[in-house]
Structures are given as structure tokens and as C-alpha cells.
Amino acid sequence: MIRKAALRTIELEAQSVANLANYINDDFEKAVTAILNCNGRVVISGIGKSAIVAQKIVATLNSTGTPAVFMHAADAIHGDLGIVQPNDVVIIISKSGESPEIKVLVPLVKNFGNTLVAIAGKADSYLAKAADLFLNTTVNQEACPNNLAPTASTTAQMVMGDALAVCLIEERGFQREDFAKFHPGGALGKQLYLRVRDLYIHNEKPMVSPDEKLSSVVLEMTQKRLGVTAVTDGNDHLLGIITDGDLRRLIKNNVPDANSLTAKDIMTANPVVIAPDELAIEALDILRKRSITQIAVVDNGIYLGIVHLHDIIKEGLI
Incomplete structure (x- = not known):
């Protein structure tokens, strides 16, 4: 029964998401254009579960180059409406479009003259009819067995928000380097900005000349x-590399007169x-492969230092 309920939930929500393709229309394109041409921010509001979805969409927009701010619908009508500035585009999210707080908020936003x-x-709700642009997230059925708890409907709202965000990313030509500016924290941010030069400078710089004896190398x-x-x-031109693995192989193979060997006899040339x-993530890829x-x-043949796998692990890239 547990697996059956889980699979049913996934199937219903997948169908709800797939059905959104029918609602990508002129209003959707106009909404993207309105945000692109906006000289202010995107203010996103909602109540209940829709408010939580709104916060996620705000976070996605902010991290991808579209300034956005969350405004709770209930708080908006009790003082927070000052968040809305003249050049902002306002998005209101609601499953029913009939919540009392939404009905109070909509005419206030309309009076401000902002694009709503x-x-x-x-589609026939108060919110849908009053808005300048309507993005339809109708679902046939919630995944909840009682068809009550917002499940498929909030998933549809989230996906519609992601569709907006992705279109804005593409229209703006937003690149990985741009994303790194807004997302410097955590492993994801480090993948986008942490460089090899940030790692090797903290390490010692082991180096020997080609004629040094094995004892000096060790x-x-x-x-x-x-x-x-x-x-x-x-x-300081790099000629080769000697690793502890090279030394172990010398011992294992019982190389005669090993003590008479020099660095150039042991090294791996052209490493x-x-x-x-x-x-740094490119360095990790090389180490793995x-x-x-x-x-x-190495910079133009000049040896600068060593990056160790432990340096990358320490930075949380693995």
C-alpha cells in the first residue's frame, strides 16, 4: 500500500506538470517580457502553501540575475505593501484565486499601477480575471487522497515559476560566471569560482634538481x-615529477644500486x-580521470606548486 500511494502521488504530480505545457501561451511570453523590461524588481506574494512556493521562486530569481522580493499577502494588507515600488512587477500566487487576503490585495496593487x-x-477566479496577465496552473486532482491538501497544485506553481526563471536566464544570456557572483557560498558556489591558484599557495613547494640523489629526494x-x-x-622549469608511488615501486622491484640513482633517473617526464x-573543480576532474x-x-612552463586531493576535499568540492 505504501509503494502504491507513493507511485500514485508521483503519477498525479507528473501529469499535472505535463499539463502545464497547454498553458504556455501569449500571457506567459508577455510576463517574461514585462519582467525583462522592468526597471524595478519582481515582488511575489501569496498565502499559505502558495506563500512558500513564492519564496522559493524569489530565491531562484535572485540567484539567476532577476531582483526579486517576497511579500506575504496577509502582511501586505497590514503595512508591508510599502515593499511595492512604482517600477516593480507584482506576481500573486494562489490555487483558488479567491482567498480573502488576495481579494483585498489585488485592487491595492492595481491602484498602484503595477503590472500584475x-x-x-x-481561470474564472477573482485573481485571474483581475490580473493583467494570467499564468494558468490548473490541476485536475491533488495527490492528496482527499483531494484537499495542496500537493499537485503547489508542484505546478513551482514548475511555472521555474519556467519563468529559465526563460529569463536564457533571454538575459545569464552564464555560469554570473551565477557564481550571486551564489558564492557552499560547494556549488566554490565549483564556479574557486581556482587552482587559491589552493596551491597554501602548500609547501617541494622541488629538487635533476642531479640530486635519491636520499635528497626522499x-x-x-x-x-x-x-x-x-x-x-x-x-624553475618543470622537468618531471616524483611521487611516493614511484619510490614504493623502486623498493618493490629491488632496483640495484638504488642509492646511486638521481632525480632524473626516477622522475616521470612531461607529467x-x-x-x-x-x-579547482577542473583539477578534481583530472585527478579522478x-x-x-x-x-x-605550471604557468608557461614555470613550476608554481602542488595541488593535493586533500586540498579539494577540505574545500568541500567532494
């Missing part, structure tokens, strides 16, 4: 504690490298 967009589930790797050392010439301006834990940072 309704997202409602009834000492350098031990002191710098990154499990790797670069091999460079006198001008995988990364530029300092690359995104190559099954390695460190990568040398």
Missing part, C-alpha cells in the same frame, strides 16, 4: 609532506599539469 501577474489554478618529500616533489632546472587560473592524488601547477 496571476499564477492561479482557476628528504624533500618527507619535509614537504605532499607525497610528491617536482624536478626543476635552475630557472600532467594544470594552470593556476583553472577552476588519472587516478592520481596530486597535480603540479
